[in-house]
Amino acid sequence: MAEVIDGEAVAAEVRSGIADCVDTLASAGARPGLATVLMSDDSASETYVSMKQRDCEEVGIEGIHVDVDADAPATALFDTIDDLNARADVHGVLVQLPVPEHVDRRAVLRRIDPEKDVDGFHPENVGRLVAGDARYKPCTPHGIQKLLAAYDIDTEGADAVVIGRSDIVGKPMANLLIQKAPGGNATTTVCHSRTADLEAKLADADIVVAAAGVPEFVDGSMLKPGAAVIDVGINRVDADTEKGYELVGDVDYDSASEVAGAITPVPGGVGPMTRAMLLYNTVKSAGRRHGVDVTLP
Ligand code: NDP
Numbered sequence: 001m002a003e004v005i006d007g008e009a010v011a012a013e014v015r016s017g018i019a020d021c022v023d024t025l026a027s028a029g030a031r032p033g034l035a036t037v038l039m040s041d042d043s044a045s046e047t048y049v050s051m052k053q054r055d056c057e058e059v060g061i062e063g064i065h066v067d068v069d070a071d072a073p074a075t076a077l078f079d080t081i082d083d084l085n086a087r088a089d090v091h092g093v094l095v096q097l098p099v100p101e102h103v104d105r106r107a108v109l110r111r112i113d114p115e116k117d118v119d120g121f122h123p124e125n126v127g128r129l130v131a132g133d134a135r136y137k138p139c140t141p142h143g144i145q146k147l148l149a150a151y152d153i154d155t156e157g158a159d160a161v162v163i164g165r166s167d168i169v170g171k172p173m174a175n176l177l178i179q180k181a182p183g184g185n186a187t188t189t190v191c192h193s194r195t196a197d198l199e200a201k202l203a204d205a206d207i208v209v210a211a212a213g214v215p216e217f218v219d220g221s222m223l224k225p226g227a228a229v230i231d232v233g234i235n236r237v238d239a240d241t242e243k244g245y246e247l248v249g250d251v252d253y254d255s256a257s258e259v260a261g262a263i264t265p266v267p268g269g270v271g272p273m274t275r276a277m278l279l280y281n282t283v284k285s286a287g288r289r290h291g292v293d294v295t296l297p
Contacts, residue, residue, distance in 0.1 A: 002260040011272035017297020032286035092118035118281035141173035143273025164211035210250035220255030
């Protein structure tokens with residue numbers, strides 16, 4: 001059976017290191033602040049934002065939240081971002097995605113001050129990541145890098161398959177895996193909905209990062225024995241539970257864990273790491289802003 005990669009435990013260690021960074025900043029008279037902005041009535045987005053606020057509180061980061069009416073014009077969101085960009089007590093600005101259809105997502109990401117872009121989605125920060133000079137690594141792929149390192153899963157020389165090419169998970173994940181740097185040096189294949197023979201790619205993969213948003217579509221029969229399987233997917237499927245649904249990943253956990261060498265559960269794998277790395281980028285930003293040398297975990 002595969003070793004279970006415990007994202008909750010690794011995230012708790014990261015959060016503890018971040019709390020130390022907050023103390024270091026406090027000694028220098030600075031308190032890191034993270035602003036979340038929600039322009040949506042979507043319940044999942046509301047939940048994500050409130051979890052991020054709770055995480056801030058736990059480690060001593062000042063959480064600031066702004067709601068923008070989902071029917072308001074795009075300018076209302078831009079004005080909010082401009083205000084937060086200008087505030088000295090705000091070191092990170094995060095606009096919860098997706099934004100409503102009448103708002104240009106790319107324009108939103110460009111509007112955030114790249115120094116406060118703790119999601120790492122501003123084109124300047126994307127460019128720096130690709131160039132191997134990341135200012136802020138996007139939270140989900142960065143969290144996955146930390147998980148792999150925590151479990152001594154060597155990326156160097158490994159054949160990695162990333163399923164999904166989104167701007168927030170698949171592309172930055174692949175970019176991190178190919179960097180000539182620790183946590184990189186993997187020979188990386190990026191698969192997507194037009195990939196001709198996904199199964200052939202998976203059969204050779206030492207590391208699989210599944211981020212397609214398709215419930216349990218990777219099963220054990222598709223995996224190379226001993227592979228490290230990182231399941232990013234968070235999919236709601238109908239279930240006989242109080243809420244009427246349950247959360248499953250992109251990987252069929254039961255069959256995959258019989259073949260894989262290591263595997264992340266859903267929930268409790270990648271999700272907690274994504275949240276922890278947002279705090280990481282926020283204290284990094286505060287350290288940069290105040291010229292304080294924080295020892296990041
Ligand atoms: P997107 O929908 O933006 O991207 C999905 C990607 O998967 C696309 O590139 C798509 O290809 C590809 N894809 C879809 N179906 C298949 C298929 N059958 N075979 C191969 N590739 C396929 O999703 P995100 O990247 O935003 O998120 C992916 C999943 O991860 C979701 O379940 C999301 O909820 C979850 N997530 C979890 C996080 C966490 O912290 N755990 C954080 C962020 C996301 P194409 O480009 O051709 O359409």
